[in-house]
Structure formats: structure tokens, C-alpha cells
Amino acid sequence: LILGLLLIWLLEPSKGFGLWDIRLQLEGQLAYLSFICLMVASFTKAGGFPFHTWIPDYCTDSPIESSALLPASLDKLLGIYLLARMVTLVYVMNTATSFLLMTLGALTIVIAVMMAMIQHDGRRLLSYHAVSQVGYMILGVGSGSIVGFLGGLFHTVNNSLYKTGLFLSLGAVNKKVNTCDLDRLGGLGRNMPLTLVSALFCSFAISGLPPFNGFFSKWMIYQGMVEMSSNASRGYQIWLLVLLFMAVFGSALTLASFMKFLHSIFLGKRPKEYEHVKEAGFNQWISTLVIALICLVFGIFARELPLKYFLFPILGELGEKTPEFIGVYDPKVLTLLFLVPFLIGFVVYLLIKNVRFDNVYLGGMEPSDKFRIVGTEFYNEIREMQPLKSLYDWAEKKYFDIYDxxxxxxxxxxxxxxxxxxxxxxxxxxxxxxxxxxxxxxxx
Structure with missing residues (x-):
């Protein structure tokens, strides 16, 4: 960061060391070198590929509460804020730099979510998702589109909400059972229903399911990429399509990963040692539940609340007009469409309420907790598939760790x-x- 600031000062000494309204043309080696220096600082702070490996290590060895504060929220806000200043006020972006940022963003999404899917520790699973969400922010901010830029900033705010909620929900479970090992957990939803609801809402939000806030910000990012492709060359259009596919694919894998996360902790057969676990304390479940409800409110009323009061005013300072959205998406109507069948199904469940719980058939052997079907087994085959097996082995040996x-x-x-x-x-x-x-x- 300091080296990048010094290079900017050498190129524009009249601007001093501030990052306000410099608008440096990316021409010459020093200009590109300064851009790379600031980009490295931003990626390292936010946790973008390939400077992301400190986040899983930090989350594994530190208290869960600090993970909710630093890598899950504060570091993302600071790192992406620096990147946003770079692409709007420090540099005049060109196709090459946008191409670089968007490519690294898409790689961050896919690589991190693939690592998250095979984790057996809840903290490491959430830490890799903290990395993967940075990819969407970089995609949006680096797209060069106003809609995509706002989507990247909105996703930064959204990530701070649902990621904090997920870490705090896991922390509430950890406080009750003293472990984050997903192999040892299960069936706690009956003991901790409020924590389950909070984790469920935040999982839907991070997976980009409507009408939650994560869907709206991702939808804006996708729109920005489509908007940029309309005036791009044929080759650039094809590459944007590849990046868009990677982003959508990463979102689908995120949902798959959180199916594993939720099943491993809250669903399935509960181990006997956790039969007497109680719900988290009031100060714990109320905080996570409020965060979960904000994720829902920010998704349904995105235009009326966060965009209107937090993000659209930024455009006025940059001299830009409020953008027009492509396509038709009304979160209020969609919420009603989801709510009606859900209520019908819930009423039917209350009327029947005839659910049979049974043990795994073991050919006459006495049931045991070690034969439970746990969520961590969902994607074991992915870990053993070639060439993914070799890549996973290299990643675990830190062959891709730039710090190592x-x-x-x-x-x-x-x-x-x-x-x-x-x-x-x-x-x-x-x-x-x-x-x-x-x-x-x-x-x-």
C-alpha cells in the first residue's frame, strides 16, 4: 500500500498522498505498478485470491466472535472500500484492468467454494465462504458498470450481515456443545430452534436465494456484467459469459455447501450426548435473529432502504445518474409467491404431524452414533475425483499459499x-x- 502511494505521488506530485480525485491514466509501467500494489493491498485486506489463505488459518485458531468481526465483516469493508476508491477516484480504468479484476474475482468465487465443500470443521467452512463472497464484490466493483459497481458495494454490506450471523450462530452452538466438528454434531435444531432459523435465513442469503439480500446484490452484479458485454468485442463477450457462468456456478455450490452445513449441525439424528442441550442465551439468539431478519428486509425492500439511503447517494458524489435495472424482478411479489405455499405446507404439517424417526438399518446390529448419516459425507466423492483430488492435495500442502x-x-x-x-x-x-x-x- 505504501509503495503504491509513493508511486502515485511520483506520477502526480500535486495530488499529495490522498486518494481523492486523482484519476490517473493507466499509461506506462509505473502507473500499472502502482495499480498492482494497491490491488494487492486491497485483495490481502479483503481476502481475495491469491492472497486469501490467511483467513481460514485465522478463523480456525481464533475465537469465533473475532472471526465474525474481522474476516467476516470489517476486513471486507476496508479492502473493498479501497478497491472502490481505486476504480472510481484514483485510476481511469481500462479494459485490461477490468479484465484482470473480474477474472481474479471469478477465480476467488470458484476456488474458495470448492474448498468450503470438503471441510469438516464449521469454522473453516465459513472462512472459505468468507473468501468466496469477496469474489462477487471484486466482480461488481471491477466490472466498469454503474449497476455492477453498486452491486459490489451492496454485496459488501450484505456479506457483513449474513456472514456475521452465520459465525455467531456457529458460536452459539459451539458454546453449548464445545465443538465445531461437523462430524460430531447433528439434530440440534430441535434443541435450538431460534438459532436454526437464524442460520437458515443467513444461509439462504449467502446462497443468493430470493427474496433475501444476497440475491439482490448478486442480481445487480450479473446485470453489470451483461451491460458491459453489450458494447464489448466478441472475444471479451465470450470471456464475460465464462465469468458469469463461474459466478452463477459458485452460487449454486454455495447453496450445496450450506445444505451440508445446516444438516450437519441442526438436522439428522442427534447424538445422545447432546440430548439435554438448551437454546442459546437471550443475548445470543436475539442478535443472530435480528441480523437474519435484516437480511430478509434488505432483500424485500432493497430499493426503498439500502439502495436509496446508502448507495444511490454515492452516485451523486461521483457525478453519475441513478441506473436503470435490466429485466423485471419484484421481491415483494416473489415473497408472496413463496409465502403462500410455505404457509399451506406448514398448516398441513401441523394437521398431520406424523413424522417417523428411525435408525439406520444395520442388519440386526444395535444402532450406534458412529453409524449416523452425517452431512459431512455429502460431497466426499468430489474430494476423490481426479483432477480435483490432486488439486485438493496440493492446496492442503499449501503449494498455492503465496505466504508460505x-x-x-x-x-x-x-x-x-x-x-x-x-x-x-x-x-x-x-x-x-x-x-x-x-x-x-x-x-x-
């Missing part, structure tokens, strides 16, 4: 210098003489 690679390179370089600086006076005198000879050669 950088650490290895740094230790190799410093190790070399440590070996040649042995502490002997004669060796240091030799280095001084070699340095003087190099200086004489350069000067003469």
Missing part, C-alpha cells in the same frame, strides 16, 4: 546471507573490499 511460498523464498535468501556472514573478521574485511571494488567500478 514467500516465507520459503525469504528464508532461502536470508539463510544464504547468514551462512556467508560467519562472524570472522577476515570475511567481513573481504566483503568490504569487494564492495569498494564494485563502487570504484561503478564510479569510474
Amino acid at each position: 511460498i514467500g516465507k520459503g523464498i525469504t528464508l532461502a535468501i536470508t539463510g544464504f546471507f547468514r551462512r556467508i556472514h560467519s562472524g570472522q573478521l577476515q570475511i567481513y574485511v573481504l566483503w568490504i573490499m569487494i564492495g569498494l571494488l564494485i563502487l570504484f567500478y561503478v564510479v569510474i
Whole structure:
């Protein structure tokens, strides 16, 4: 970040070190280098590929409450805010930089959600989804479209809501059972119904199901990509179509992953050791339930509340007009269409209420908790498929971890210098003489 600011100051010394109304043309090596430096800072803070690997490690080893605050919400807001300033006020974006941002955004979505699907620890599963959602933000902000840009910012706000709700719901479960291991959980929905409702709503929101807020922001991002393709070259249109497919595919995999998450914790057969678990305390379930309801309200009344009061005013400061949306989507009508069959089904359930719970048939053996059908088994085949198996193995060995690679390179370089600086006076005198000879050669 500091290096990028210094390069901008070298290119535009009259602007100082502020990131306000610079509008630097991306021409020349220094301009592109400054853009890359600020992009790396933004991606690292938000958790975008390939600078995302710190987030799963942090979430695994830290308290769940801090995960809800930092990688789930605050870091996303700061990192994407920097990226938004870059593409609007610092640089005049061109096709190449938009292409780069959108490609990295789509890769972030797919790679992170594929890693999330095979996790057996609830914290790591949510941490990879915290990474995958950054991809949608980068896609929208980097699209070059006003609708897509607003969608990226809206998704940043939405992610802070539902991701915080998911981490806090998992934290409430962890406080009651003292584990986040999905293999050991199950059937807690009957013990913790309010926590289940909160987690269910937030899961629908992050998966992009209407009428929740996650769908509306993703819908805006998709519109921005379609809008950009209308005036693009044939090759760029094809690539935008590929990126759009990756984004929609990632959203479908997110839903599949949270089916596993919800089933592993709240559904299925409950282990005997958790039969006496009680609902979370009032201060826990009320906070997660409020967040879940906000996700629903921000989805149904997106135009009337968050867009009108939070996002559209930004366009006035940038000198842009309020955009027109493509297509027809009325979340209020859709909510009614969903609500009517749900209420009918709920009434039928209350009238009949004849659900049989049974154990897995074991050929006459006595039922045991170790033979339960757990949600973590849903996608085991994906882990063993080639070439995905090799990619998963390499990822677990941190072959793609840029921090681990950088650490290895740094230790190799410093190790070399440590070996040649042995502490002997004669060796240091030799280095001084070699340095003087190099200086004489350069000067003469």
C-alpha cells in the first residue's frame, strides 16, 4: 500500500498522498505498478485470491466472535472500500484492468467454494465462504458498470450481515456443545430452534436465494456484467459469459455447501450426548435473529432502504445518474409467491404431524452414533475425483499459499546471507573490499 502511494505521488506530485480525485491514466509501467500494489493491498485486506489463505488459518485458531468481526465483516469493508476508491477516484480504468479484476474475482468465487465443500470443521467452512463472497464484490466493483459497481458495494454490506450471523450462530452452538466438528454434531435444531432459523435465513442469503439480500446484490452484479458485454468485442463477450457462468456456478455450490452445513449441525439424528442441550442465551439468539431478519428486509425492500439511503447517494458524489435495472424482478411479489405455499405446507404439517424417526438399518446390529448419516459425507466423492483430488492435495500442502511460498523464498535468501556472514573478521574485511571494488567500478 505504501509503495503504491509513493508511486502515485511520483506520477502526480500535486495530488499529495490522498486518494481523492486523482484519476490517473493507466499509461506506462509505473502507473500499472502502482495499480498492482494497491490491488494487492486491497485483495490481502479483503481476502481475495491469491492472497486469501490467511483467513481460514485465522478463523480456525481464533475465537469465533473475532472471526465474525474481522474476516467476516470489517476486513471486507476496508479492502473493498479501497478497491472502490481505486476504480472510481484514483485510476481511469481500462479494459485490461477490468479484465484482470473480474477474472481474479471469478477465480476467488470458484476456488474458495470448492474448498468450503470438503471441510469438516464449521469454522473453516465459513472462512472459505468468507473468501468466496469477496469474489462477487471484486466482480461488481471491477466490472466498469454503474449497476455492477453498486452491486459490489451492496454485496459488501450484505456479506457483513449474513456472514456475521452465520459465525455467531456457529458460536452459539459451539458454546453449548464445545465443538465445531461437523462430524460430531447433528439434530440440534430441535434443541435450538431460534438459532436454526437464524442460520437458515443467513444461509439462504449467502446462497443468493430470493427474496433475501444476497440475491439482490448478486442480481445487480450479473446485470453489470451483461451491460458491459453489450458494447464489448466478441472475444471479451465470450470471456464475460465464462465469468458469469463461474459466478452463477459458485452460487449454486454455495447453496450445496450450506445444505451440508445446516444438516450437519441442526438436522439428522442427534447424538445422545447432546440430548439435554438448551437454546442459546437471550443475548445470543436475539442478535443472530435480528441480523437474519435484516437480511430478509434488505432483500424485500432493497430499493426503498439500502439502495436509496446508502448507495444511490454515492452516485451523486461521483457525478453519475441513478441506473436503470435490466429485466423485471419484484421481491415483494416473489415473497408472496413463496409465502403462500410455505404457509399451506406448514398448516398441513401441523394437521398431520406424523413424522417417523428411525435408525439406520444395520442388519440386526444395535444402532450406534458412529453409524449416523452425517452431512459431512455429502460431497466426499468430489474430494476423490481426479483432477480435483490432486488439486485438493496440493492446496492442503499449501503449494498455492503465496505466504508460505514467500516465507520459503525469504528464508532461502536470508539463510544464504547468514551462512556467508560467519562472524570472522577476515570475511567481513573481504566483503568490504569487494564492495569498494564494485563502487570504484561503478564510479569510474
